[in-house]
Amino acid sequence: MLEFLQQMINGLSIGSIYALIALGYTMVYGIIKLINFAHGDMYMIGAYVGMISVTTFKLPFVLALPATMIVTGVLGVVIERIAYRPLRKSTRVAALITAIGVSFFLQNAVSRIMGAKIYTFPPVLENRTFMFYGLRFNTQQIAIFVTAILLMILLQVIVKKTKVGRAMRSVAVDQDAAKLMGVNVDRTISLTFAIGSSLAAAAGILVGIYYNTINPLMGFAPGLKAFVAAVFGGIGIIPGAMIGGFAIGLIETMVSGYGSTLYKDAVVYIILILVLIIKPSGLLGKNRKEKV
Amino acid sequence: MKNTFLNKKNLTWLILGVSFFFLIQLLIQVGIITPYYRVTMYWICLFAILGVSLNVIIGVTGQFSLGHAGFMSIGAYSAAVVLRSMPNLTGLFLGMAIGALISLFVSMVVAIPTLRLKGDYLAIATLGVGEIIRIVILNMKITNGASGISNIPYLISWPLMFFFVFISIMFSANFKNSAIGRACISIKEDEIASEAMGINTTKYKVMAFMFGALIASLAGGLYATTYYVIKPETFGINNSINILVIVVFGGMGSLTGSAVAAIVLGIINNVFQPLAEWRMIIYALALIVIMIFRPQGLLGTSEASLKAIFSLDTYKNALKGLIDLVTLRKFRVAVASIGKGKQR
Numbered sequence: 001m002l003e004f005l006q007q008m009i010n011g012l013s014i015g016s017i018y019a020l021i022a023l024g025y026t027m028v029y030g031i032i033k034l035i036n037f038a039h040g041d042m043y044m045i046g047a048y049v050g051m052i053s054v055t056t057f058k059l060p061f062v063l064a065l066p067a068t069m070i071v072t073g074v075l076g077v078v079i080e081r082i083a084y085r086p087l088r089k090s091t092r093v094a095a096l097i098t099a100i101g102v103s104f105f106l107q108n109a110v111s112r113i114m115g116a117k118i119y120t121f122p123p124v125l126e127n128r129t130f131m132f133y134g135l136r137f138n139t140q141q142i143a144i145f146v147t148a149i150l151l152m153i154l155l156q157v158i159v160k161k162t163k164v165g166r167a168m169r170s171v172a173v174d175q176d177a178a179k180l181m182g183v184n185v186d187r188t189i190s191l192t193f194a195i196g197s198s199l200a201a202a203a204g205i206l207v208g209i210y211y212n213t214i215n216p217l218m219g220f221a222p223g224l225k226a227f228v229a230a231v232f233g234g235i236g237i238i239p240g241a242m243i244g245g246f247a248i249g250l251i252e253t254m255v256s257g258y259g260s261t262l263y264k265d266a267v268v269y270i271i272l273i274l275v276l277i278i279k280p281s282g283l284l285g286k287n288r289k290e291k292v
Numbered sequence: 293m294k295n296t297f298l299n300k301k302n303l304t305w306l307i308l309g310v311s312f313f314f315l316i317q318l319l320i321q322v323g324i325i326t327p328y329y330r331v332t333m334y335w336i337c338l339f340a341i342l343g344v345s346l347n348v349i350i351g352v353t354g355q356f357s358l359g360h361a362g363f364m365s366i367g368a369y370s371a372a373v374v375l376r377s378m379p380n381l382t383g384l385f386l387g388m389a390i391g392a393l394i395s396l397f398v399s400m401v402v403a404i405p406t407l408r409l410k411g412d413y414l415a416i417a418t419l420g421v422g423e424i425i426r427i428v429i430l431n432m433k434i435t436n437g438a439s440g441i442s443n444i445p446y447l448i449s450w451p452l453m454f455f456f457v458f459i460s461i462m463f464s465a466n467f468k469n470s471a472i473g474r475a476c477i478s479i480k481e482d483e484i485a486s487e488a489m490g491i492n493t494t495k496y497k498v499m500a501f502m503f504g505a506l507i508a509s510l511a512g513g514l515y516a517t518t519y520y521v522i523k524p525e526t527f528g529i530n531n532s533i534n535i536l537v538i539v540v541f542g543g544m545g546s547l548t549g550s551a552v553a554a555i556v557l558g559i560i561n562n563v564f565q566p567l568a569e570w571r572m573i574i575y576a577l578a579l580i581v582i583m584i585f586r587p588q589g590l591l592g593t594s595e596a597s598l599k600a601i602f603s604l605d606t607y608k609n610a611l612k613g614l615i616d617l618v619t620l621r622k623f624r625v626a627v628a629s630i631g632k633g634k635q636r
Contacts, residue, residue, distance in 0.1 A: 035415070035416065083580050083584070086584045087583060087584060090583075090587060091587075093354075093356055093544075094583050094587045095583075096356065096415060097536070097540055097579055097583050098579065098580050098583040098584070100533065100536070100579065101576045101577070101578075101579030101580040101583065102576070102580060103576075104533060104572060104575065104576035104579070105573060105576035105577055105580065107572075108572040108573040108576060109573055112569065112570070112573060220529070224416075224419070224420070224423075227416060228420075231413075231416075260431075262427070262430070262431045263427065263431065265423065265427055266423070266424045266427040266428070269420030269421070269423055269424050270420075270424065272416065272417065272420050273405065273406060273417050273420055273421070276406070276409050276413055276417055277405045277406070277408070280409065280413065
């Protein structure tokens with residue numbers, strides 16, 4: 001039982017990172033129906049920007065986090081303008097291929113600029129372990145979990161309570177109607193990309209702290225898993241992405257804890273395929289009839 | 293066109309193919325195509341096969357698959373494992389046959405549930421399948437895990453390679469031009485409408501997917517014997533993207549386009565050998581630029597035909613596309629709109 005609870009703790013802290021990435025996927029998908037393949041790489045960029053802001057600019061964690069989120073958010077907007085906006089009216093497959101192109105461009109550009117080597121992330125948060133009723137807690141894990149939860153609450157507030165949040169929700173439901181009601185659709189989409197990318201960047205820093213190392217290809221697997229998480233919870237639905245993220249984190253930790261570490265990635269993909277077959281709309285999604 | 297086997301069109305292609313074969317054979321014999329260029333040539337052949345087979349799935353049937361390298365790896369590993377105990381041509385063919393069977397089986401198991409998905413969901417699901425195949429190979433004993441299989445006997449020769457290129461393109465073309473192919477094209481155009489017309493969409497999608505996987509596994513077997521060494525990471529997502537670039541560049545739906553794209557990219561890779569580490573960046577940019585400026589690729593959905601080769605219009609259109617690309621027309625529009633933030 002103790003072992004199980006311990007795995008739960010580990011699973012929740014990695015799950016909160018998946019949830020942060022999944023939020024960006026789900027928001028972008030909700031608003032322009034694009035699987036932003038490059039989203040996992042925004043998370044990688046976030047880790048690099050975070051590392052630079054901590055090592056070169058000597059920022060403390062509380063400042064490095066918002067700074068990274070802003071820089072990566074701006075990058076997300078630029079990518080949307082250059083690569084995705086010209087394709088707004090073309091087929092979804094064309095947009096998807098472009099997203100794959102962007103993803104590979106980011107990966108390879110970073111490995112050209114920074115070198116393909118693995119960087120060590122500086123220890124910005126103190127790493128102390130303490131015991132609580134026989135369970136091992138780690139201050140870093142707690143910091144990650146708390147930061148993630150705070151960001152999610154912030155996102156909920158933005159989406160539910162503010163004017164831009166209402167614009168985002170209305171564009172997601174019906175772009176043309178939103179336009180007629182005076183919503184600036186282009187700016188709303190840009191904002192969605194900015195928020196999604198900055199959440200991914202936050203996840204990138206947290207992972208950098210948690211695992212200590214970052215490399216240019218680190219975004220691929222977590223990006224895919226976060227996508228699985230978004231689909232699991234119901235893509236396009238914000239609470240779904242959070243639930244999905246935690247669920248995938250837990251499942252992955254349980255598989256590597258009780259089964260084999262080697263197969264933990266395979267299990268996640270199998271879950272994806274199962275979800276898509278059994279309930280493609282995800283846990284919180286509603287089934288929609290297709291029309292001609 | 294009359295539905296006879298030896299009509300004018302087939303005959304011309306046959307004669308062209310055979311004369312091309314002897315031309316290359318002659319060039320090898322004379323020594324103009326050195327072993328160095330032969331490496332490039334085999335790369336082109338392999339990726340022409342892979343591109344054409346993926347095009348049957350993506351371009352003809354409109355189903356987006358990102359797991360093609362996975363099926364390629366099944367073929368490569370089967371061939372390599374059999375070649376370990378039978379290091380001769382019989383072993384190669386046996387291994388390729390076994391790989392083809394496994395590949396057919398796996399693709400069927402995968403296809404029946406996943407092909408119910410649409411577009412981008414399917415892309416991710418097939419990507420997951422490719423990754424699952426890779427992870428399984430990575431963890432199996434017979435495949436020697438992460439270090440892969442090395443010292444695979446080198447059995448490839450131009451006649452063998454040509455034979456496989458020829459039959460895979462021929463079968464793919466026949467697939468596209470048959471009743472099955474027409475059903476697949478209608479699925480690409482409008483799935484719901486073709487279902488309403490009485491087409492069993494799942495059946496045809498599965499058929500196209502299995503066909504593509506079968507050809508990919510054959511190419512995998514050839515890959516193993518051409519390159520001596522195979523590792524699980526050789527067949528990762530990077531390789532699937534390479535194949536995708538060929539399909540997109542040649543034109544989704546144009547089988548000859550894929551073959552042409554493989555030739556062009558093979559030559560480009562060879563010329564830009566010193567820039568090898570920039571290659572993936574250039575590929576990635578090429579994907580984006582092609583999608584924005586010329587989403588139909590080199591040939592669109594039309595096939596290269598002899599008529600077109602001798603027609604002026606082809607070159608006019610190609611020139612127009614090239615000018616669009618070079619002047620970056622759409623890109624300037626996109627960039628111009630950044631400053632103004634104007635709504636379109």
